[in-house]
Amino acid sequence: MQLNHLNLTVKDVPATRTFFETYFDFRCTDPKLNDSLSVLTGPDNFLLVLMNQRFNDKENHTYPDAFHIGFYLEDKDAVNDMYQRLKDGGIVLDQAPQPMRKTFGFYLRFDTIMIEITTPVND
Incomplete structure (x- = not known):
């Protein structure tokens, strides 16, 4: 499946x-x-x-606070490059890439969607 x-x-x-x-x-x-x-x-x-x-038939126009979609990139350089590309494109970014749990990445919001951009980090 x-x-x-x-x-x-x-x-x-x-x-x-x-x-x-x-x-x-x-x-x-x-x-x-x-x-x-x-x-x-x-x-x-x-x-x-x-x-x-x-x-939305019931007029629910919000997602739960923690709802998000995520994109895994190949490494920290790719995460940093994506951050810069978004920033250069005028996308509002409230958070720079940083260590998060066992990953390195950042979150952003676009329209009604929270998006995570990250890569796994080997300790």
């Missing part, structure tokens, strides 16, 4: 789609670009579905 997709609700589908295309190598595989829904395919063929939060 394989997890093959994740559906996230966001405020701004086009901006979030562009964010994942620009920084995480996703490509939009949905032929109809709109502000309601986008289907993105990652480099490993994982599907990320972005849906406008107006489709």
Whole structure:
């Protein structure tokens, strides 16, 4: 069995789609670009579905405080490079890369999503 997709609700589908295309190598595989829904395919063929939060029938527009998605990179240099790339792109970053548990990385928020960028650290 394989997890093959994740559906996230966001405020701004086009901006979030562009964010994942620009920084995480996703490509939009949905032929109809709109502000309601986008289907993105990652480099490993994982599907990320972005849906406008107006489709939340019960009007729940927030994730739990600790909810996040994570990207593991190959090493500390890759984490630092991603941090700089995001910063140079004007993405708001509240935390610089640092040791976290048995990893090295940082968290950021984009739209309604908390994202972890990290790499395992061997002690």
